[in-house]
Amino acid sequence: MRSHSSSLHLHHFSSLGLSRSPKRHTSVPVLPLVPFLSSPQIRSVAASNSNSPLKLQLKRSKYVRKRRRRSRHDVVQVNATDDDSVGISSFDDWVVDDSVAAYMFSSSSDGEDSDGEIVLNPLTDVDLPPVKVSTDEAVTMTAHRLASIGRGQKRHRIYLGLLINLALIVFLTVVLLLVDWCGWKIVRLPLAPFFLTSPFFISLILSSCAGYICVPLLKTLKFHQILRKEGPARHSRKKRTPTMGGLFFIPAGISVAKLVTGFSSIEVSAAAAATLAFAAVGLLDDVLSFIKQHNSGLSPWLRLLLEAAVGIWFSFWLDATSLTSPYGMKMMVPLPAPLGLVCLGKFYLLLTSVCFVSMGNGVNLTDGLDGLAGGTAALAFIGMSIAVLPICPELAIFGASMAGACVGFLLHNRYKASVFMGDTGSLALGGALAAMAACTGMFFPLFIASGFFVLEASSVIIQVLYFKTTKHLRGSGRRLFRMAPFHHHLELCGHKEPMIVAGAYVVSSVLTLFAGYIGLRSA
Numbered sequence: 001m002r003s004h005s006s007s008l009h010l011h012h013f014s015s016l017g018l019s020r021s022p023k024r025h026t027s028v029p030v031l032p033l034v035p036f037l038s039s040p041q042i043r044s045v046a047a048s049n050s051n052s053p054l055k056l057q058l059k060r061s062k063y064v065r066k067r068r069r070r071s072r073h074d075v076v077q078v079n080a081t082d083d084d085s086v087g088i089s090s091f092d093d094w095v096v097d098d099s100v101a102a103y104m105f106s107s108s109s110d111g112e113d114s115d116g117e118i119v120l121n122p123l124t125d126v127d128l129p130p131v132k133v134s135t136d137e138a139v140t141m142t143a144h145r146l147a148s149i150g151r152g153q154k155r156h157r158i159y160l161g162l163l164i165n166l167a168l169i170v171f172l173t174v175v176l177l178l179v180d181w182c183g184w185k186i187v188r189l190p191l192a193p194f195f196l197t198s199p200f201f202i203s204l205i206l207s208s209c210a211g212y213i214c215v216p217l218l219k220t221l222k223f224h225q226i227l228r229k230e231g232p233a234r235h236s237r238k239k240r241t242p243t244m245g246g247l248f249f250i251p252a253g254i255s256v257a258k259l260v261t262g263f264s265s266i267e268v269s270a271a272a273a274a275t276l277a278f279a280a281v282g283l284l285d286d287v288l289s290f291i292k293q294h295n296s297g298l299s300p301w302l303r304l305l306l307e308a309a310v311g312i313w314f315s316f317w318l319d320a321t322s323l324t325s326p327y328g329m330k331m332m333v334p335l336p337a338p339l340g341l342v343c344l345g346k347f348y349l350l351l352t353s354v355c356f357v358s359m360g361n362g363v364n365l366t367d368g369l370d371g372l373a374g375g376t377a378a379l380a381f382i383g384m385s386i387a388v389l390p391i392c393p394e395l396a397i398f399g400a401s402m403a404g405a406c407v408g409f410l411l412h413n414r415y416k417a418s419v420f421m422g423d424t425g426s427l428a429l430g431g432a433l434a435a436m437a438a439c440t441g442m443f444f445p446l447f448i449a450s451g452f453f454v455l456e457a458s459s460v461i462i463q464v465l466y467f468k469t470t471k472h473l474r475g476s477g478r479r480l481f482r483m484a485p486f487h488h489h490l491e492l493c494g495h496k497e498p499m500i501v502a503g504a505y506v507v508s509s510v511l512t513l514f515a516g517y518i519g520l521r522s523a
Contacts, residue, residue, distance in 0.1 A: 160415070160498045160502075161370065161371065161414040161415030161416070161498050161501075162414060164371070164375075164414070164498060164501060164502050164505065165371070165375075165407075165410050165411065165414050167505075168375055168378070168379075168407065168410070168505055169204075169407060171509060172200070172378065172379070172382055172403065172407065173197070173200075175382060175386075175512075175513075176196045176197045176200055176382065176400065177194075177197055179196055179385075179386055179389070179516075180193070180194055180195050180196055180197055183195055183196075183389070186389055186390055186520060187389060187390055187393060191393070195393070195396075195397070196385060196389075196396060196397065196400040197400075198260070199256050199257065199260045199397050199400045199401040199404065200400045200401065200403055200404040200407075201404060202256050202260075202401075202404065203252055203253050203256040203257075203400075203401040203402070203403075203404030203405045203408065204404035204405070204407050204408040205408065206252045206255075206256060206405075206408065207248070207249040207252040207253065207404065207405040207406075207407075207408025207409055208408035208409075208411045208412070209408075210248040210249065210252055210408075211245070211248060211249070211408065211409065211411065211412040211419065213248075214245075214247065214248040214419075215242065215245070215412055215418055215419045218242035218243070218244060218245070218247075218419060219242050221242075222242075223242050223243055223244050223286075223290055224239060224240055224241065224242055224243065224290075225238060225239060225241050225242070225243040225420050225422075226239075226243075226289045226290070226293060226294060226295045227239050227295065232483070232488055232491050232492060234491070238417070238420075241417055241418065241419065241420055242418075242419050242420070243286060243419070243420040243421075243422035244283070244286050244420075244421075244422045244424050244425075245409060245412065245413065245419040245420055245421040245422060245424075245425055246279055246282065246283075246421045246422055246423075246424035246425025246426070246428055247283070247424055247425075248409075249405045249406065249408060249409040249421070249425065250275065250276075250279050250405065250424070250425060250428045250429075252405045252408070253401045253402040253404065253405030253406075253432075254272045254275060254276070254401075254402075256401040256404070256405075257272065257397055257398040257401035257402070258272065260397050260401065261394045261397055261398070265392075265394035265395075266321065266323065267323065267392050267394055267395050267398075267439045268394050268395060268397070268398045270314070270317065270321075270435060270439060271395065271398055271432060271435035271436060271439065272398075274310060274314050274356070274431045274432070274434070274435040275402075275428050275429075275431050275432040275435065276428070277310045277313075277431065278307065278310060278356075278360055278427040278428050278430065278431030278432075279424050279425070279427065279428035279431070281298075281303065281306045281307060281310070281360075281423075281427055282364075282422065282423030282424040282425070282426065282427035282428060283423070283424045284297070284298060285297040285298045285303060285423040285427075286422045286423050286424050289423075297423075304357060304361075307356060307357045307360050307361070307427070308353055308356070308357050310356060310431065311352060311353035311354070311355070311356030311357055311434070312349075312353050314352060314353075314356065314435065314438060315348075315349035315350075315352040315353055315438075316349070318348075318349070318352065318438060318439070319349060323439065331343060331344055331345055331346075331348040331441075332344075332441050333348070333351075333441045333443060333444070334391075334441055334442065334522040334523055335444060335522055336444075336518055336521045336522050337521070348441075351443060352434075352438045355434045355437060355438060355443060355446070356430075356431060356434040356435075356438075358457065359430035359431070359433050359434040359446075359450065359453065360426075360427045360430035360431055360434070361430070361457060362430060362450065362453030362454060362456060362457040363377060363426045363427070363429045363430040363433075363453055364423060364426040364427055364430065365453075365456045365457055365460060365485045366426070366452065366453055366456045366485065366487070367420070367421060367422075367425075367426040368485060368487055368488060369487055369491075369497050369500060369501055370413060370414060370415040370416060370417040370497060370498075370501065371410050371413050371414045371415060371417070371501050372487060372500070372501050372504055373421065373425075373426055373429070374406045374407075374409050374410045374413050374421065374425075375406070375407075375410055375501065375504070375505050375508070376452045376453065376504055376505070376508045377402075377403075377406050377429045377433075378402075378403040378404075378406035378407050378410070379403075379449070379505070379508040379509055379511075379512045380433055380446075380449040380450045380453070380508065380512065380515075381399040381400070381402045381403035381406065381432075381433065382399065382400065382403050382512055382516075383445065383448070383449030383511065383512035383513070383515035383516050383519075384399045384433060384436045384437070384442065384445065384446060384449055384515070384519075385397075385398075385399030385400050385403070386515075386516030386519060386520065387440075387442045387445035387446075387449070387515055387516055387518070387519020387520065387522075387523075388436060388439075388440045388442055388519065389519075389520075390519075390520065390523035391440045391441075391442070391523055392439065392440055395436050395439060395440060398432075398436065399436055402429070402432055406429070409421065409425070415497060415498050415501070430453075433446060433449075433450060434446070442519055442522070444518065444522065445515040445516070445518050445519040445522070446515070448511055448514055448515035448518060449508075449511055449512055449515035449516075451507070451508070451511040452504055452507060452508050452511070455486055456485040456486055456487065457485075459481060459484045459485050459486040459489070460484045460485055462480060462481075462484075463479060463480055463481055463484035464484075466478065466479065466480045467479055487500055487504070
């Protein structure tokens with residue numbers, strides 16, 4: 001065995017820090033302490049050669065012997081070894097030199113005959129330079145590095161959310177400019193320049209500016225979001241985010257639409273009234289949630305009853321009011337060829353009520369991630385604006401204005417959101433979309449443009465039905481999704497929040513273009 005191997009073992013013992021540095025160093029024999037050095041081969045070499053460095057001085061005073069019995073720790077100086085021609089390790093003279101590493105053997109023993117532990121500590125800083133690191137400093141440094149990594153990831157996601165919003169704005173702008181450019185071919189009448197683009201950007205700017213005033217006010221009033229206990233764990237960090245953002249961007253969209261249309265369109269007035277009615281239901285739900293400090297303000301059945309009441313009121317208003325329609329008659333649902341116009345009669349009123357309830361709850365269920373409901377609603381409004389443009393251009397302006405309000409709200413609601421729309425905003429958006437479809441009969445384009453809302457609502461219905469069915473048949477309920485609505489299922493599958501929102505935007509963009517095409521073909 002070579003000398004470097006024994007030095008490695010000794011170095012290993014030194015890392016345990018088991019020895020104490022004594023005030024006085026006494027030379028003691030190494031042979032009885034280290035089995036390697038007490039082997040017969042080394043003893044024979046030391047005895048045969050009196051001038052050899054391997055011959056160890058074994059003299060010890062009586063005082064040292066007595067001290068050896070009393071003390072538990074004995075220390076000896078050992079210098080680094082060199083290789084000789086015999087093939088075994090040799091030792092230098094017992095002099096501490098700065099050019100070689102000197103070590104201390106410490107033997108922990110209770111008596112003279114006990115086998116003690118051999119611990120090696122460096123006497124010089126040649127081989128093992130002393131590094132003193134405080135435990136507190138190490139913990140602080142580690143925490144700082146982890147925090148830096150977390151801030152880097154958050155910053156990356158925030159930039160990603162901003163990039164997604166910019167891409168959405170660019171897409172909507174290009175679509176609206178294209179529709180304005182081809183608007184005279186669609187309506188077959190001359191339209192004002194930037195017929196849909198101008199209300200979109202006016203509402204966007206007004207809504208975003210209103211957010212810079214209202215968001216700090218909502219934080220001051222401490223209208224914080226009440227989270228579901230059964231929601232994803234990572235959503236707990238959003239509990240301090242203010243809600244009721246619909247209070248500032250819904251009125252902005254309605255005001256711009258009324259201003260641009262000149263307060264003369266009865267369809268826009270009806271759609272605005274339905275939107276405000278649904279916003280009032282949502283506001284009541286948000287206020288009760290804040291008072292109860294619970295996620296559910298109104299009971300589910302009571303909220304459905306109020307939404308159905310608004311839908312029934314709107315249906316009777318449609319039946320009693322004379323609307324300007326290119327078909328010359330009401331209660332008509334335009335469908336693509338070869339179906340054409342379908343007259344539903346009194347079933348039109350039932351369809352209107354169902355549409356109001358389903359759209360309000362569909363948008364409300366989608367409002368679970370930063371920017372998800374606002375962006376998909378803006379795309380749905382643009383799709384409906386294109387679809388209803390040949391039938392009622394004023395409602396197309398209303399849709400473009402509401403889309404601009406949603407995008408202005410997204411500047412505050414993108415990841416990481418500084419405000420949520422709450423039920424005040426989500427129910428109002430659903431009511432506005434349903435009103436546009438009810439006034440024009442464009443239920444089929446609405447179903448396409450709101451495809452993501454339909455997916456979210458369907459996932460909840462399927463989850464509940466599947467759980468109840470399996471519980472009835474097997475005794476224990478099973479879930480088809482990890483969590484409903486569907487965006488929570490994607491979260492629990494490991495997808496990041498901005499990527500889910502981006503995917504929803506892409507899907508909704510395709511559905512928007514298809515809904516607009518179907519609407520134009522149907523009209």
